[in-house]
Each structure stands twice: as C-alpha cells, then as structure tokens.
Amino acid sequence: MRDPQALVDTDELSAALADPNLRIFDCTTYLDRLPPGSGQPYLAVSGRATFQEAHIPGADFLDLEGEFSDQATALHFMMPDVAQLEAAFGRHGIGMDSRVVLYSIGSMTWATRFWWMLKSLGFDNVAVLDGGFDKWRAEGRPTQSGPAQGYPPAPFKASPRPGWFVNKLDVLDAIGKADTAIVNALSPALHAGLDPSSYGRSGRIPGSLNVYGATLVNNESKTFVTLDEANAAFAAQGITKDKRVICYCGGGISATLDLFLLYQLGYTDLSLYDGSMGEWAKDMSLPIEIDG
Incomplete structure (x- = not known):
C-alpha cells in the first residue's frame, strides 16, 4: 500500500476521536434524478440535512456543490481556483498540522473526491474512512445530531500539484x-x-x-x-x-x-x-x- 495512512478503519478513528489535531468531515451529496429534457443529469442536493440527523461525534460538514465548487460554470462540482479552496478549507479548520478524516453516506465516492482535491493541493495528511458512515452506524458506534459545531479557523496554504x-x-x-x-x-x-x-x-x-x-x-x-x-x-x-x-x-x-x-x-x-x-x-x- 502506497500510503497506509490514507485509509482508516472505524476502530482507528474511534480510538483517535480525542486527538486535538483531528478534523473529521462528512462530505455527502445526494443526486436526485431529473426528468428527461431538463438539460441536467441530476439535481445535486447537499447532505447537510442527514448530517444534522446524525454524524460522527465532533465532525463538521463540507458542502461540495457549494463553497468547494466553481460557481461560474453550469457544470457540477468543478474544481474552483486555489484561493477559493484555501479560504474554504481554512474556514473549516484545516491547518497544515491537521489530521483530516473524510467520510460520506451511501458511497465513499464523495469522500474520495475531497481526498483527491486535498492531495492535489499538496495536503497529504488526509484519509478516507473505509466503509464511511454506513459502516460506523452498522457497528453501533456513537453519533451526534444537530448543526456542525465546526473547528477553529486555521491557515491553509496550498502547494498545487500540476496535472492532477x-x-x-x-x-x-x-x-x-x-x-x-x-x-x-x-x-x-x-x-x-x-x-x-x-x-x-x-x-x-x-x-x-x-x-x-x-x-x-x-x-x-x-x-x-x-x-x-x-x-x-x-x-x-x-x-x-x-x-x-x-x-x-x-x-x-x-x-x-x-x-x-x-x-x-x-x-x-x-x-x-x-x-x-x-x-x-x-x-x-x-x-x-x-x-x-
């Protein structure tokens, strides 16, 4: 395995919840199908509502379609410019000494998308939760409800990797x-x-x-x-x-x-x-x- 730290299991994350440098994020988006002729393949719906119903204790929520996408194009989920991403990740408390764990509901694909984005910006201390929130809940692990409490803002400085x-x-x-x-x-x-x-x-x-x-x-x-x-x-x-x-x-x-x-x-x-x-x-x- 090229990067053993890039994938964490539920046991590892549970044991690390008290780590002050840990930053956990629910990255879920839902795709609602639209009728033929609508001109769009789907309606992207933020996973914030299901996050507020239940999430891993201490986690924050990342809205891919919102502050982490280019709003100047009709295409969904396009990578925005570096300055926008530096500001957004910094607002969510990701600093260069943070340990980031990403998860999503239904499929890990939303977590791997954010993993790819962070890696492309030169941030390597990031992992995907294997099995996501589905596995966490299936194992009867603790959850919280309500809006995200968030993490203290931190300076995020990107070092973009060309070609990603x-x-x-x-x-x-x-x-x-x-x-x-x-x-x-x-x-x-x-x-x-x-x-x-x-x-x-x-x-x-x-x-x-x-x-x-x-x-x-x-x-x-x-x-x-x-x-x-x-x-x-x-x-x-x-x-x-x-x-x-x-x-x-x-x-x-x-x-x-x-x-x-x-x-x-x-x-x-x-x-x-x-x-x-x-x-x-x-x-x-x-x-x-x-x-x-």
Whole structure:
C-alpha cells in the first residue's frame, strides 16, 4: 500500500476521536434524478440535512456543490481556483498540522473526491474512512445530531500539484497515445453506449477503458475491495503502472474511487478529467465512441 495512512478503519478513528489535531468531515451529496429534457443529469442536493440527523461525534460538514465548487460554470462540482479552496478549507479548520478524516453516506465516492482535491493541493495528511458512515452506524458506534459545531479557523496554504486535474483539450490530445490509458468509471452499459445517457450523447471517450467504480467497493460493508482485487480489475483492462492514467466518469466524482485505489497501488502519473461526460457529451466538437 502506497500510503497506509490514507485509509482508516472505524476502530482507528474511534480510538483517535480525542486527538486535538483531528478534523473529521462528512462530505455527502445526494443526486436526485431529473426528468428527461431538463438539460441536467441530476439535481445535486447537499447532505447537510442527514448530517444534522446524525454524524460522527465532533465532525463538521463540507458542502461540495457549494463553497468547494466553481460557481461560474453550469457544470457540477468543478474544481474552483486555489484561493477559493484555501479560504474554504481554512474556514473549516484545516491547518497544515491537521489530521483530516473524510467520510460520506451511501458511497465513499464523495469522500474520495475531497481526498483527491486535498492531495492535489499538496495536503497529504488526509484519509478516507473505509466503509464511511454506513459502516460506523452498522457497528453501533456513537453519533451526534444537530448543526456542525465546526473547528477553529486555521491557515491553509496550498502547494498545487500540476496535472492532477485536466481539461477536455488535455484528454482530446491523449486519445490514441500508447503511453496513456483513459479510464471510464461509469457502468459498463453507459460505457458501451447501450443505456440512454443523462449527460448528453451516449457513449464514451474514444479508446477509453472501463473499470466501473462501484465494483471497487463491497456492496454490503461499503468498504474498498482488497488491493489484490483492485489490481486485478485494472490489469484486466491492460492498465499498467508505466502508463499515464486519466480517469473520468459523469461529473468527476466516482472516478476518484478508481484514482484512490490506483494511487494506493503505486501508480504515479494520475489525472482526473474534471468535466467528465457532463462536459464531453454535450460538446458536439468532441468525438464519442459506442459499441456496435
């Protein structure tokens, strides 16, 4: 495992709750499907309400669609500029000596998205709670209710890592390159273009490979599959450590499940296409590939 501190289990987090440098965050967002013709694939709904119903003791809430996304674009969840992120993470008490643990409800993908964001900013003392809040509650561990009490503000200074986020022109340039693997984390049916896409045109970025993010998590426990199982899933698609890997999905969220495990497997040249199919499928100048 490349970074043993990047994934914590519920026992480890429970034992660390009294650590004054610990910062725990619920990162949950919900996606409500919209009717056909709405022009948007979904309505993003903050998880603040379920946070207030119950959360891990001492935790704060991070609103991805709000202060942690670029508000100047119609695309969901786009990475904002560094200054906005420095101010937002600082308001939530993340300083350079903080130990950050991220969790979400239903899927760890919201936590891995924030993990990827923080890592891209040069902040390394960050972990994802394996199994998220689902596992925590299933084990009967303590919870709190009510609004977030928050943490004292702290200075957050980013040291951005180039290439962790890429745009559509970077992806277009990478198509067909033997030293690059473009990986789609959406379902096999969406990848093949067999299901109608809510993002726009059906299909995939040409030449992309499919490692469905949901298959990298155990259905019942909500925990990650083993690294051996993850390695086998990527190897089956011909994805190897000597290649640059660009991951995408619908909105730059579930692809971070793939990226988290690729990082843990020791891949060193990893990128997230932030716009993903929410951008690509609507841009008629960009090529689309389907099966058949």
